[in-house]
Amino acid sequence: MATVRALAVTVAVVCVLAASAAPTAAAEPGEPDAAAIADVVRAHVGATRLPGVAVAVIDEDRVVHVAGYGHDSRGEPVTEKTPMWLGGVSESFTAMALAQLAGFGSVPLDDPVVAHLPEFTTADPRSAQITVRQLLDHTSGLPATHDASQGRPRSLQEAVAGLGDVTLAAPPGERRVRSELGYQVAARLVEVAAQRPFDTVLWDRVLFQVGMHATVTVAGTRDLVPGLVDGHDRFLGVSRPQAEPDRFVGGSGGIVSTAADVATWLQFNAGWGLRTVMAGDGLREVQRIGWEDRSGGAGPPELVLRGRTATASATLVLLPALTAENRYGVAVLANSREPLDRGDGTGPSEVDDLADELVALIRGTPPPAPGLPQAFLAELVLVAAAAGATIAGGWAVLRSREWARRRAADRTGRRALRLVPHALPLLLLAFLPRAAAPLLGGATFRDLAEVWPTALVAAEVVAAASAVVVASRLYALARS
Structure with a gap:
C-alpha cells in the first residue's frame, strides 16, 4: 500500500505541475526573431x-x-x-x-x-x-x-x-x-x-x-x-x-x-x-x-x-x-x-x-499547452508494478508451506491450474518484443533493451518474482 500511495502522490504532483504551467503569451505575427527562437528552444530543452x-x-x-x-x-x-x-x-x-x-x-x-x-x-x-x-x-x-x-x-x-x-x-x-x-x-x-x-x-x-x-x-x-x-x-x-x-x-x-x-x-x-x-x-x-x-x-x-x-x-x-x-x-x-x-x-x-x-x-499564436509527461508516467507505473510484484512475490514465498498444506488434498491438475496465473508473466516476457514491435519498432530482446530498457527490466522483475513463487510452491508441495 505504501508503494501505491507514493505512486499516487507522484502522479498527482506531476499532473498539478503540468496543469499549472501557463502557456506563454502570443507573439506578434511576422518574421521570428533569432533571439526569440533561441529562448523557446532553451526553455524547452x-x-x-x-x-x-x-x-x-x-x-x-x-x-x-x-x-x-x-x-x-x-x-x-x-x-x-x-x-x-x-x-x-x-x-x-x-x-x-x-x-x-x-x-x-x-x-x-x-x-x-x-x-x-x-x-x-x-x-x-x-x-x-x-x-x-x-x-x-x-x-x-x-x-x-x-x-x-x-x-x-x-x-x-x-x-x-x-x-x-x-x-x-x-x-x-x-x-x-x-x-x-x-x-x-x-x-x-x-x-x-x-x-x-x-x-x-x-x-x-x-x-x-x-x-x-x-x-x-x-x-x-x-x-x-x-x-x-x-x-x-x-x-x-x-x-x-x-x-x-x-x-x-x-x-x-x-x-x-x-x-x-x-x-x-x-x-x-x-x-x-x-x-x-x-x-x-x-x-x-x-x-x-x-x-x-x-x-x-x-x-x-x-x-x-x-x-x-x-x-x-x-x-x-x-x-x-x-x-x-x-x-x-x-x-x-x-x-x-x-x-x-x-x-x-x-x-x-x-x-x-x-x-x-x-x-x-x-x-504569432499562443504556443500549445504543455501536456502530461506520458513517458515518465508510464515509467513510474512500470516501476510500481515491478515493486508490487516483488513485494507480493516475497509474501507468497513466505506462505508457500501454508499454501501447500491447504492444497495437499487437491488433485494434481487442480493444483497446476492454481499455479497458471503465476506463470502468465513468464509467457508475457517471452512474447514482449513481438507485442511491442508496432509501438517501439523492435522485434528482439536486444532491440527492446536499447529502445525502452525500463519496460524490459520491469517485465523481467515481474517474471522473476512469478517464477520464484511457482518454484517455492512446487518445492513446498514436494516436501508436504
Missing part, C-alpha cells in the same frame, strides 16, 4: 531535459536561425554541424530520387513495380499489383519491417530478395500501412533503373544538386559515418548514451545529416531552387506522396515529415505561405528518443512539441 537538439528555421530566401543546443553522448556541444540520424525523414530523399526517374519517363509512378523490378516477389500474389506510387505513399500493403528472426539484410538487393516469404498486411491501394520495406524496394528500384548504387544516385542527383554536402546515406546503422556519435535512450526517465541497434536502413532511414544541411532541404522544398533537381510540378507531386499534410484539408497544406530511430528523432514542418512572398519551415533534430514516441504524431513527442512551439512563434 531545460524543461524536458533533452540531452541535445539542433534546430533550423527558414523562409524561402534565407536561413532565419540554425543552431545546436545541449550536448552529445560524449559531452561535446551540439552545433548546427553535428551529424544526426534523420530516420524516416530519409524517405523524402528516396522519393525525390525515384520521382526524378519518373519525370524522365524511366519509371512512371503508376506502373507496377514488377514491370521495372522483376526480382520483386513475395508469398502473396497480390504484390504483383503494387505500383511505384503505392510504395511511396505507404499504400502498398507491405508490412512495416523485416522479420528479425530471418536475419538482417546487408544490401538493397538482399532486402528485396528476402521478401519471398512475406504476406501483405493489406490489399494494395486499400489503406496506409507505414512500411520501411516499401522504401527499401523503392531504393532498389532506383538502383536498377539508374544502373548505379543507390547512395551514388542519391548523392549525384539529389544531395549534391541541392547543396547538402555534409549529408550521407548508409545501408546499416553500424556503417561508419564521420563525426556521428551514439545517441541516447531513456532509463527511469534519465537519458543515457546508447549505440543505435544494428538495423538495415537503406532507402528507408539511412540518411545522416546536420541542421545546417536540413535547413537547405527545407528551403528547397519551400520553393527555393525548384528547378535545381526537378520542375515545380514534380516537386509538389513528391511532397503530396512523401509528406504528411496535417491541415486536414481545411486550408493550405501544412506539410510534416517525422523520423525516429532508437536513439534519435527528427521532425520537419513546412508551413503554408504567411504572406504572398514568404513560406517558412522548421526542423528539429534530437540525439534521443522518447520511449512512447511512435513518430506518427499520435503519441507523446518532445521533438514534435518543440516544433509546434516554433511554429506558434512564427505565426
Whole structure:
C-alpha cells in the first residue's frame, strides 16, 4: 500500500505541475526573431531535459536561425554541424530520387513495380499489383519491417530478395500501412533503373544538386559515418548514451545529416531552387506522396515529415505561405528518443512539441499547452508494478508451506491450474518484443533493451518474482 500511495502522490504532483504551467503569451505575427527562437528552444530543452537538439528555421530566401543546443553522448556541444540520424525523414530523399526517374519517363509512378523490378516477389500474389506510387505513399500493403528472426539484410538487393516469404498486411491501394520495406524496394528500384548504387544516385542527383554536402546515406546503422556519435535512450526517465541497434536502413532511414544541411532541404522544398533537381510540378507531386499534410484539408497544406530511430528523432514542418512572398519551415533534430514516441504524431513527442512551439512563434499564436509527461508516467507505473510484484512475490514465498498444506488434498491438475496465473508473466516476457514491435519498432530482446530498457527490466522483475513463487510452491508441495 505504501508503494501505491507514493505512486499516487507522484502522479498527482506531476499532473498539478503540468496543469499549472501557463502557456506563454502570443507573439506578434511576422518574421521570428533569432533571439526569440533561441529562448523557446532553451526553455524547452531545460524543461524536458533533452540531452541535445539542433534546430533550423527558414523562409524561402534565407536561413532565419540554425543552431545546436545541449550536448552529445560524449559531452561535446551540439552545433548546427553535428551529424544526426534523420530516420524516416530519409524517405523524402528516396522519393525525390525515384520521382526524378519518373519525370524522365524511366519509371512512371503508376506502373507496377514488377514491370521495372522483376526480382520483386513475395508469398502473396497480390504484390504483383503494387505500383511505384503505392510504395511511396505507404499504400502498398507491405508490412512495416523485416522479420528479425530471418536475419538482417546487408544490401538493397538482399532486402528485396528476402521478401519471398512475406504476406501483405493489406490489399494494395486499400489503406496506409507505414512500411520501411516499401522504401527499401523503392531504393532498389532506383538502383536498377539508374544502373548505379543507390547512395551514388542519391548523392549525384539529389544531395549534391541541392547543396547538402555534409549529408550521407548508409545501408546499416553500424556503417561508419564521420563525426556521428551514439545517441541516447531513456532509463527511469534519465537519458543515457546508447549505440543505435544494428538495423538495415537503406532507402528507408539511412540518411545522416546536420541542421545546417536540413535547413537547405527545407528551403528547397519551400520553393527555393525548384528547378535545381526537378520542375515545380514534380516537386509538389513528391511532397503530396512523401509528406504528411496535417491541415486536414481545411486550408493550405501544412506539410510534416517525422523520423525516429532508437536513439534519435527528427521532425520537419513546412508551413503554408504567411504572406504572398514568404513560406517558412522548421526542423528539429534530437540525439534521443522518447520511449512512447511512435513518430506518427499520435503519441507523446518532445521533438514534435518543440516544433509546434516554433511554429506558434512564427505565426504569432499562443504556443500549445504543455501536456502530461506520458513517458515518465508510464515509467513510474512500470516501476510500481515491478515493486508490487516483488513485494507480493516475497509474501507468497513466505506462505508457500501454508499454501501447500491447504492444497495437499487437491488433485494434481487442480493444483497446476492454481499455479497458471503465476506463470502468465513468464509467457508475457517471452512474447514482449513481438507485442511491442508496432509501438517501439523492435522485434528482439536486444532491440527492446536499447529502445525502452525500463519496460524490459520491469517485465523481467515481474517474471522473476512469478517464477520464484511457482518454484517455492512446487518445492513446498514436494516436501508436504
